[in-house]
Amino acid sequence: SLGERRAKAEKMFGLMDGFLKNDPMSLQKDILEHVEYTVARSRFSFDDFEAFQALSHSVRDRLIERWHDTHQHFKKQDPKRLYFLSLEFLMGRSLSNSVINLGIRDEYAEALSQLGFGFEVLAEQEGDAALGNGGLARLSACQMDSLATLDYPVWGYGLRYQYGLFRQIIVDGYQHEQPDYWLNFGNPWEIERVQVSYPVKFYGTVEEKTSNGVRYNVWTPGETVEAVAYDNPIPGYGTRNAINLRLWAAKPSGQYDLESYNTGDYINAIVDRQKAEAISNVLYPDDRSYQGKELRLKQQYFFVSASVQDIIRRFKDVHDNFDEFPDKVAFQINDTHPSLAIAEVMRVLIDEERLDWKRSWEIVCQTCSFTTHTVNAEGLEKIPVDLLGSLLPRHLQIMYDINHHFMEELKRKIGQDYSRIERMSIVEEGVVKSIRMANLSIICCHIVNGVSRAHFELLKTRVFKDFYDLWPQKFHYKTNGVTQRRWIVVSNPSLCCLISKWLGTEAWIRNVDLLAGLREHASNPVLQQDWRMVKKINKMRLAEYIETLTGVKVSLDAMFDVQIKRIHEYKRQLLNILGIVYRYDCIKNMNKSDRKKVVPRVCIIGGKAAPGYEVAKKIIKLCHAVAEKVNNDADVGDLLKVVFIPDYNVSVAELVIPGSDLSQHISTAGHEASGTGSMKFLMNGCLLLATADGSTVEIIEEIGAENMFLFGAKVHEVPQLREKTALGVSLQFIRVVRMVRDGYFGFKEYFKSLCDSLDDDKDFYLLGADFSSYLEAQAMADREFVNQDNWTSMSILSTAGSGRFSSDRTVEEYAKQTWGIEPCKCPF
Numbered sequence: 010s011l012g013e014r015r016a017k018a019e020k021m022f023g024l025m026d027g028f029l030k031n032d033p034m035s036l037q038k039d040i041l042e043h044v045e046y047t048v049a050r051s052r053f054s055f056d057d058f059e060a061f062q063a064l065s066h067s068v069r070d071r072l073i074e075r076w077h078d079t080h081q082h083f084k085k086q087d088p089k090r091l092y093f094l095s096l097e098f099l100m101g102r103s104l105s106n107s108v109i110n111l112g113i114r115d116e117y118a119e120a121l122s123q124l125g126f127g128f129e130v131l132a133e134q135e136g137d138a139a140l141g142n143g144g145l146a147r148l149s150a151c152q153m154d155s156l157a158t159l160d161y162p163v164w165g166y167g168l169r170y171q172y173g174l175f176r177q178i179i180v181d182g183y184q185h186e187q188p189d190y191w192l193n194f195g196n197p198w199e200i201e202r203v204q205v206s207y208p209v210k211f212y213g214t215v216e217e218k219t220s221n222g223v224r225y226n227v228w229t230p231g232e233t234v235e236a237v238a239y240d241n242p243i244p245g246y247g248t249r250n251a252i253n254l255r256l257w258a259a260k261p262s263g264q265y266d267l268e269s270y271n272t273g274d275y276i277n278a279i280v281d282r283q284k285a286e287a288i289s290n291v292l293y294p295d296d297r298s299y300q301g302k303e304l305r306l307k308q309q310y311f312f313v314s315a316s317v318q319d320i321i322r323r324f325k326d327v328h329d330n331f332d333e334f335p336d337k338v339a340f341q342i343n344d345t346h347p348s349l350a351i352a353e354v355m356r357v358l359i360d361e362e363r364l365d366w367k368r369s370w371e372i373v374c375q376t377c378s379f380t381t382h383t384v385n386a387e388g389l390e391k392i393p394v395d396l397l398g399s400l401l402p403r404h405l406q407i408m409y410d411i412n413h414h415f416m417e418e419l420k421r422k423i424g425q426d427y428s429r430i431e432r433m434s435i436v437e438e439g440v441v442k443s444i445r446m447a448n449l450s451i452i453c454c455h456i457v458n459g460v461s462r463a464h465f466e467l468l469k470t471r472v473f474k475d476f477y478d479l480w481p482q483k484f485h486y487k488t489n490g491v492t493q494r495r496w497i498v499v500s501n502p503s504l505c506c507l508i509s510k511w512l513g514t515e516a517w518i519r520n521v522d523l524l525a526g527l528r529e530h531a532s533n534p535v536l537q538q539d540w541r542m543v544k545k546i547n548k549m550r551l552a553e554y555i556e557t558l559t560g561v562k563v564s565l566d567a568m569f570d571v572q573i574k575r576i577h578e579y580k581r582q583l584l585n586i587l588g589i590v591y592r593y594d595c596i597k598n599m600n601k602s603d604r605k606k607v608v609p610r611v612c613i614i615g616g617k618a619a620p621g622y623e624v625a626k627k628i629i630k631l632c633h634a635v636a637e638k639v640n641n642d643a644d645v646g647d648l649l650k651v652v653f654i655p656d657y658n659v660s661v662a663e664l665v666i667p668g669s670d671l672s673q674h675i676s677t678a679g680h681e682a683s684g685t686g687s688m689k690f691l692m693n694g695c696l697l698l699a700t701a702d703g704s705t706v707e708i709i710e711e712i713g714a715e716n717m718f719l720f721g722a723k724v725h726e727v728p729q730l731r732e733k734t735a736l737g738v739s740l741q742f743i744r745v746v747r748m749v750r751d752g753y754f755g756f757k758e759y760f761k762s763l764c765d766s767l768d769d770d771k772d773f774y775l776l777g778a779d780f781s782s783y784l785e786a787q788a789m790a791d792r793e794f795v796n797q798d799n800w801t802s803m804s805i806l807s808t809a810g811s812g813r814f815s816s817d818r819t820v821e822e823y824a825k826q827t828w829g830i831e832p833c834k835c836p837f
């Protein structure tokens with residue numbers, strides 16, 4: 010029996026000890042064994058990539074051990090678990106992160122060096138797991154790291170796309186997209202669970218039934234696809250806990266009769282069935298435009314349905330009464346993308362578990378919480394009713410029923426205000442009748458969270474005002490954070506050592522508030538000198554990378570000024586480029602002695618444009634056009650270099666962020682819900698040049714405005730500025746736009762529309778209005794950079810003040826205030 014087998018294993022190995030040894034000799038033996046038996050190369054001859062494969066399999070074994078023990082422990086304790094549903098997880102690389110979190114990095118490094126390999130070199134062999142677009146997806150990844158580290162009983166659920174976010178290549182300054190077939194070389198971090206699979210139904214018909222006076226529906230699907238689980242262990246730092254990220258892949262369903270009359274029929278039927286796999290084929294590369302595509306809806310339901318089946322099965326393994334469900338289960342709905350989960354849980358409770366409507370509704374409301382990442386109501390997800398009704402007929406019914414109940418309640422509460430009732434309805438009666446997924450989520454979830462305080466204010470006053478006025482107690486915010494394990498320990502080892510040295514402890518890696526202890530040393534010349542040395546090392550790495558990729562040689566004495574993030578009009582990369590044009594123009598107009606006073610700059614921009622986003626693609630081209638002109642101008646030399654870093658992703662960020670002096674977060678106020686890039690820069694001691702938007706408002710409170718370069722219109726000023734017709738745009742702005750318009754950088758026709766969009770009456774993102782204030786902030790940064798002691802002190806204070814922006818703090822707030830879960834620590 011299972012019990013006997015367990016007792017035997019316990020006697021032989023000690024259940025919690027683990028089988029594997031972690032001294033360098035054992036690790037070395039392990040790696041060689043994996044070379045021989047897993048990678049199937051000779052242990053006497055293998056290259057860097059094969060060494061990486063063997064190494065990661067050896068790490069994987071250790072992950073699996075902890076992951077088993079953690080789940081054993083969770084099973085025994087049966088705590089309330091959080092199920093984190095997200096359509097995107099941007100994990101990046103796993104090797105360094107894993108060995109650091111397991112606490113055996115040095116042991117591995119030693120084992121490898123005896124074999125003649127460098128750990129860093131092998132780590133570079135790994136490709137990114139890019140199953141997400143940008144901020145939202147990387148946030149999920151950071152939160153998983155924190156949840157594991159803080160011992161929370163959590164499962165992540167998502168989709169295992171075969172193609173992640175496209176690779177960006179630049180040809181003649183234009184973006185081209187290449188498929189990211191990331192599984193080509195195998196993925197050592199996942200565990201395929203062929204036996205964990207669920208059928209997911211689509212299309213078909215619904216028939217109402219009654220049994221013992223309880224009404225329910227029977228859904229006969231038109232198509233069934235199998236969801237197969239791929240498990241990805243997520244190790245915590247300084248704990249034995251390793252949680253699971255379960256990603257679903259679509260496979261043709263096993264239960265299916267083929268009726269064929271000839272070979273052709275048979276072959277075609279098989280080929281047809283194979284099309285089921287298309288569901289999890291590819292990540293949508295534009296996370297903010299909803300085109301009402303069937304495949305996207307299929308992806309959403311596919312992952313939601315498989316996850317809900319898995320979660321309910323796990324619940325029913327131990328419990329037989331759904332009254333206990335809200336004490337054991339919390340669903341976190343990451344943006345509206347997984348919000349079909351609401352209707353799906355309703356459907357399962359009513360149609361399969363035969364609970365009545367009212368009880369099902371109570372259970373769903375108590376278990377679901379929702380985080381929104383959006384600032385504008387127009388950007389909210391809508392699904393055409395026709396599409397939903399054909400793909401998920403029963404879910405559409407359920408949504409109508411939910412809406413019916415809600416409309417009744419609303420009329421009782423607010424009376425005759427029909428336009429407000431219309432706005433709050435789940436159903437939008439437009440040209441295309443559709444379902445508003447945000448309204449559905451707000452109505453069902455017991456808590457709605459924003460991602461920063463400023464975002465919360467916008468939710469209350471604009472985006473969800475109608476709902477806030479009805480249910481103010483539902484609305485909250487948890488300011489985003491990022492994990493210091495990835496963004497300092499993994500990506501900036503030199504800084505990590507320096508911090509630990511001055512704090513006299515490594516405890517800040519788990520308890521990030523301790524970083525504040527650096528404050529008292531901020532003006533200590535000894536620390537300052539080491540601090541600058543660390544920055545220099547990181548700048549050297551970055552400079553090498555830039556030269557290899559773009560051929561541009563940059564001076565280490567220059568200020569490295571960086572803006573890396575998705576290309577978007579509201580993020581205003583265009584403002585940055587126009588600022589660069591202004592700087593260039595100034596240098597050109599200076600005499601030789603004035604040029605000597607210029608603070609040299611390397612302006613670095615990187616980011617992907619969604620494939621269908623014309624304007625963003627033009628911005629990328631403009632960046633290259635300006636770079637081409639500036640970098641080849643002998644008058645300018647090292648005073649100004651412009652670099653576009655291609656194919657920005659997590660691992661590129663890990664290289665660029667530690668090597669930058671200044672970073673830009675310059676969205677039009679009121680448009681960035683939070684922003685998380687700024688927090689990574691902050692932790693790495695980079696100064697921020699920013700608008701008071703999103704989480705920057707809270708960063709100012711922690712760091713102090715005097716340690717940052719702030720500029721631009723405030724959130725409350727933006728609507729007024731847009732009303733005004735004559736903005737009093739500065740002459741400098743008119744001049745730089747004219748330079749682009751007149752073809753100073755070439756491609757006059759191509760850039761015309763960009764320039765037109767900056768006309769006084771069209772400049773929606775207020776580049777013109779903010780331009781002079783932007784230039785002042787830039788000039789201030791130049792002045793401060795000259796005084797390196799002061800700059801270094803500001804840099805130290807940035808790191809010292811970054812503690813609040815750790816995802817450890819964020820998830821703890823979620824755990825206590827939203828999910829109601831507690832740590833469940835696996836004994837060592």
Ligand code: Z57
Binds near residue numbers: 703
């Ligand atoms: C996305 O990455 C974000 C918001 C969205 O609505 C979608 Br869809 C994707 C970003 C916000 O723009 C950032 O401001 C925020 O920091 C991030 O989500 C994480 O909350």
